[in-house]
Amino acid sequence: MNSKNKNLLKKVAPFVIVLLLFVSIFAIRAETVNIGGVQNESVKELYRDDSGLPYFTEIDSYYNYRLTENYLKTGHLGDTQINGTDWDSLSTSPNGREADYQPVIVVLTATVYKFLNMFSSVSLMQVAYWIGSFVGTLALIPAYFIVRRATKNEWGAIVAGVIAAAAPAYFIHTYGGFFDTDMFNVLIPLMIVLFLTEAVYAKKPVYKAGLAGLSAATLALYSLAWSGYTYMVLLTIGALILYIPASYIMDRKDGKDVSNKKQWLKENPATIPAVVFIILTVILLAITVGGSMFESISNVVGLSTSLQSATAGSAYPNVYVSVGEMQIPQFIDIASQSGGTFGLIYAVLGLVVMAALLMKKPVAKAQDKHYKKIKIETTAPKTKNYTPKVKKAEDEVKELGHTFIPGKLDFTDDEKHNNLFLFVVTLLWIVGIAVMLTQGTRFIEQFAIPLALLAGLFVGFVVKYVDLKTEQYPYVALIAIVMVLLAVVPPLMSDHAASSQSVGSTNDDMYNTLKWIKANTAEDTVLASWWDFGHLFTEVADRQVVFDGGSQNNMRAYWIGNALQTSDENLSAGILRMLANSGEDASNTLDLYTNNTTKTVQTLNKILPMDRNQANAELTGSLGLNEQQANSVLDKTHPANTKPVNLILSSDMLSKASWWSYFGTWDFQNQTSTHYSYYPANIAAEQVNGKTFIFGQDNGIVGVASTTNESEGMPMLFAYVDQSKLNKTLNMTTAEDKQRMCKELTDGTGNELIKPHKLTYIDGNRLYEKMVNNNSNMSMIVYNNGGGSYFAVLYDSHLEDSVFTKLYLESGMNTTRFNMTHSEPGISVWNVFEYPTAATSNAPQATENQTNKTT
Numbered sequence: 001m002n003s004k005n006k007n008l009l010k011k012v013a014p015f016v017i018v019l020l021l022f023v024s025i026f027a028i029r030a031e032t033v034n035i036g037g038v039q040n041e042s043v044k045e046l047y048r049d050d051s052g053l054p055y056f057t058e059i060d061s062y063y064n065y066r067l068t069e070n071y072l073k074t075g076h077l078g079d080t081q082i083n084g085t086d087w088d089s090l091s092t093s094p095n096g097r098e099a100d101y102q103p104v105i106v107v108l109t110a111t112v113y114k115f116l117n118m119f120s121s122v123s124l125m126q127v128a129y130w131i132g133s134f135v136g137t138l139a140l141i142p143a144y145f146i147v148r149r150a151t152k153n154e155w156g157a158i159v160a161g162v163i164a165a166a167a168p169a170y171f172i173h174t175y176g177g178f179f180d181t182d183m184f185n186v187l188i189p190l191m192i193v194l195f196l197t198e199a200v201y202a203k204k205p206v207y208k209a210g211l212a213g214l215s216a217a218t219l220a221l222y223s224l225a226w227s228g229y230t231y232m233v234l235l236t237i238g239a240l241i242l243y244i245p246a247s248y249i250m251d252r253k254d255g256k257d258v259s260n261k262k263q264w265l266k267e268n269p270a271t272i273p274a275v276v277f278i279i280l281t282v283i284l285l286a287i288t289v290g291g292s293m294f295e296s297i298s299n300v301v302g303l304s305t306s307l308q309s310a311t312a313g314s315a316y317p318n319v320y321v322s323v324g325e326m327q328i329p330q331f332i333d334i335a336s337q338s339g340g341t342f343g344l345i346y347a348v349l350g351l352v353v354m355a356a357l358l359m360k361k362p363v364a365k366a367q368d369k370h371y372k373k374i375k376i377e378t379t380a381p382k383t384k385n386y387t388p389k390v391k392k393a394e395d396e397v398k399e400l401g402h403t404f405i406p407g408k409l410d411f412t413d414d415e416k417h418n419n420l421f422l423f424v425v426t427l428l429w430i431v432g433i434a435v436m437l438t439q440g441t442r443f444i445e446q447f448a449i450p451l452a453l454l455a456g457l458f459v460g461f462v463v464k465y466v467d468l469k470t471e472q473y474p475y476v477a478l479i480a481i482v483m484v485l486l487a488v489v490p491p492l493m494s495d496h497a498a499s500s501q502s503v504g505s506t507n508d509d510m511y512n513t514l515k516w517i518k519a520n521t522a523e524d525t526v527l528a529s530w531w532d533f534g535h536l537f538t539e540v541a542d543r544q545v546v547f548d549g550g551s552q553n554n555m556r557a558y559w560i561g562n563a564l565q566t567s568d569e570n571l572s573a574g575i576l577r578m579l580a581n582s583g584e585d586a587s588n589t590l591d592l593y594t595n596n597t598t599k600t601v602q603t604l605n606k607i608l609p610m611d612r613n614q615a616n617a618e619l620t621g622s623l624g625l626n627e628q629q630a631n632s633v634l635d636k637t638h639p640a641n642t643k644p645v646n647l648i649l650s651s652d653m654l655s656k657a658s659w660w661s662y663f664g665t666w667d668f669q670n671q672t673s674t675h676y677s678y679y680p681a682n683i684a685a686e687q688v689n690g691k692t693f694i695f696g697q698d699n700g701i702v703g704v705a706s707t708t709n710e711s712e713g714m715p716m717l718f719a720y721v722d723q724s725k726l727n728k729t730l731n732m733t734t735a736e737d738k739q740r741m742c743k744e745l746t747d748g749t750g751n752e753l754i755k756p757h758k759l760t761y762i763d764g765n766r767l768y769e770k771m772v773n774n775n776s777n778m779s780m781i782v783y784n785n786g787g788g789s790y791f792a793v794l795y796d797s798h799l800e801d802s803v804f805t806k807l808y809l810e811s812g813m814n815t816t817r818f819n820m821t822h823s824e825p826g827i828s829v830w831n832v833f834e835y836p837t838a839a840t841s842n843a844p845q846a847t848e849n850q851t852n853k854t855t
Contacts, residue, residue, distance in 0.1 A: 029133040032176035037503035047504040055504035057177035063535035090538040104225035135183040136174025140165035142190035147456035155480040156460020162488040167448030169337040184225040199273035212273035220284035240274040315597035319557040329441040338448040340490030350458035362413040407468040509824040514540035526580035561664025567801035573817040574608030582636035598668040612638040649808040651826035654678040676796040685788040699794040719753035757797040
């Protein structure tokens, strides 16, 4: 291969590498389309929409999708406008809320949708399903070229690119079906840093200014893409400011004349980029976000210490402590989710190597620092296509001969200044996000960015060092391949496991329920449930919701949790009536008179179960309000005209009970609470000692057919395994242990089983209830679904008479304030009657609302 072709190959190679990496990583993201988390092909169909595309893999994606629909229909994000402000009328009853949302995801998706439909017919759902995967994978490009520029090495660039695009924390927020702003949270910050580092590298002032301006414009774009953009404002401006004294110290240490500080500053490679970047950033952010920039900066600083606080800026509990992404991560979680153990080790070593190289004095020329000049024994013409080389390289003309001298890894003066800026940026980045990680795993996504760069820098410098020490390129390549594989294989394997086992965030049962609501309820109906599915409700049912992901961290968490955990139907219905018709206004109004949130909550809990006359007597009597004050509260708690309310309960709320009960039982005086839980299990019966026997591996419930009067009409006896022995001293897969449990249940001998506080058994339309053991704090409910199939739930006794238990687990038997209007497998919809006497004659009968339960 001649020199010209080799030069061309060198120029093309980086783009070929990037393309191959892009295709590979995108393919892993695309595996979600197979719904690998469900093995049964017929069941998989439940997780596909009418077009055959899987439902979104993340529930908040439906909010972004609805805003995009609004934008395509109306030209603005809200479904309406109020006084010129985009307004989302379906979120946060009763008035909705401002559609104050970063528009980049909406505008980008709408633009791609319109562009693709110029050539073919593509649905908006298809574009939304895939766009996050495409944008997320693009993150490898800036990471690759940042490290390649700094190290002049492809191997380190590959490591940086793969970790940046495939860090598991980022990957699971950008694989197929995840349509959220996370797609921008690695790509855009890396683009900002790429342009800024290139500005420092550039020699001509006009290039420095232009690249710095491009970086500032990208940061302004980020402000329109993600609400947490301000950490990049602090990082970039902080790095530019810190670079000035750092470079001054470095130059003085290297023996440079820095006595004329004004001249030194003028010649500093970061001076022009810093001035241009800071000025343009302030101007552009003033245009894109205005004064909210300062509030956002304050919020970012506050988040570093406040997310784990018990309360949400008031006496009400902080719902963020229940969000999985806000749980404090363990070290192993940080390592595995940000790029793997080797990636983290490489990153730390990358900082060390960078620091060591920056401490060394610079060399004059890259050629002189490693090799002696080659003696040319044969005269060779210097032509356009041939230039004698003084550095060892693959395209060296072997027949000319040369002498190889092992070299040292050093920086030239320019390289020291350029890499110092990259060192300062990554150091601030990794330390700053490490602080944020004390508040939640959510920030691992941002932590992966400097980790990717530092890991790539380490690999690049090590491979370059080995290359300088030997002429044996196969040896160099072997070391490089091993280092790259150690860094990139773990995150890629984790990514593949996640995408190949993914399941949609909803299914046909929930979707059909919401379509039924849209077709069969009044347009002013308000939907209530726990917050998780709120965005899905508004998108599919086209009805307003009490609680969703945009209104989760406020007093509604307490009130909805209370409505579910209380045993008082009237209180539960009153809470839902209040939230649907006045939201938080009742509490805020009463706070004005009590000046005490604890007193406000106690008063509302007392008056909400009452009718208006009784509530008025309470407010004017024991609380001492005058009639005008009382009516200002009652107009919000007991309005004359009310919206219909539908309460939606679903099987996922069993596993979430630990949190909704925690918020619903919040002690405002002590600002503490207790988690109460349900432990469900599907069980198949078997024969043990000639009797029907069931055992729930997941919850320890044991049942055996009874022939004695002890069951008082129940066909089976039940107990549960002491949790300290479940799956520990007892191995219920063995015939011996099953026989022992069967014997203990039948004749009462043994001490490994505990009788429940309350036992509920449902067989068809018959319900049996019995108080069994006053010393137990756990109760149970067992359904005989027929055919040897049982569904059993062990749960904290605090919840045995809760509204959720009575409605969802006992199908509303003997309830008077709620009536089931629709059900699908694992889902039920309940109409809420307005006042205690409104539905007495229409109370659902015990035999009319039985449904088999499955999870």
